[in-house]
Amino acid sequence: MRDPEVSIIIVTYNSKRYLQRCLESIYRQTSFSYEVIIVDNCSIDDTVEYVQNNFPSVRVIRNTQNKGYGAGNNLGVKYARGKFIVILNPDTVVENNWLYEIIKPLETGDRLITIPKVLLYDGSRINTCGLNIHFTGLAFLIGFGKKSNEYNDIMEVYGIAGCCFAMQKKYYQDLGGFDERIFMYQDDVDFSINARLSGFKILFVPKAIIRHDYTLKVDNNKIYLLEKGRYLILKKYYKPLNIMLMMPSIIMSEILTLGYSLKFGLKGVYKKYKGLYDVLKIKDSSRKKVNDIGMFSNLLPTENQLQSKVINVCISLVNAVFYLNSLVYRILKLTY
Secondary structure: OOOOOEEEEEEEOOOHHHHHHHHHHHOOOOOOOEEEEEEEOOOOOOHHHHHHHHOOOOEEEEOOOOOOHHHHHHHHHHHOOOOEEEEEOOOEEEOOOHHHHHHHHHHHOOOEEEEEEEEEOOOOEEEEOOEEEEOOOOEEEOOOOOEOOOOOOOEEOOEOOOOEEEEEHHHHHHHOOOOOOOOOOOHHHHHHHHHHHOOOEEEEEEEEEEEEOOOOOOOHHHHHHHHHHHHHHHHHHOOHHHHHHOHHHHHHHHHHHHHHHHHHHHHHHHHHHHHHHHHHOOOOOOOOOOOOHHHOEOOOOOOOOOOOHHHHHHHHHHHHHHHHHHHHHHHHHOOO
16 A cells, blocks of 8 residues: 555544534644544543544554653654655644645755744734744744734744644654753754754745634743743753853843743742752753754744833843843854
């Protein structure tokens, strides 16, 4: 039997309520031959049984334990038969021609990753057009909250949003896939940095459109996972000298994230620094290091912030610190 051109990989965890709409939208795609692989991370809502009974052509892989989103995708890619892979969240619906638009650039582009325009589930607003990654490890959604008819130009972006991206399977494997030490959140930031340090471009393709059931909400556990991922990124990709040169910005990012953690009381602060403690225990084996922070954004985005005068003043002051520090960083690096 001839291998499919594309393998679409979906990691599930208690995702049964989404799968009918998601899978039906995938099977409406008419371009390229494709297979759908579901990796189930030990669901208890009959996800596997539902898929097997209603979508028998889907290949289901039962994970023996829930090691997280990245590990699930790595397992799915291991079994993928397509030349191209698409990573897709289960809580999505893909629009007509999505597969054609997201794969077509990969046929001629070398060392390329493509991402779609991701709308909110009702299609009224943009969820993300990729990530704006700051050199301190902070990351922000591009276009979040904007009208769905905005962001219509192809553009290169700093990072992928993990809910959907596409690339050649061999390149995914060359990169080592997702870092499985990151259970979830910040896995896409880490993947993006690794890819860009390896010479990949990340291309936003606005005609490839999906809808995503996304709500911007944070709890104590998410604070832990976000901060653990961010601290691991700093540890992996920067030498001690780089951290010293970035210290004003590191301190500023600590103030920002600590202030946010305080919204959840002392437990939020505890979760933030538990993330740091757990990262300090990890032995880093990464060989890729950032030397030029020009590959990142050096300013916080303002387009999605509350437009009060106080907020705008605070953002301006924080960005001034980041900008001056990045300027000094580049000057000092030139002397080494």
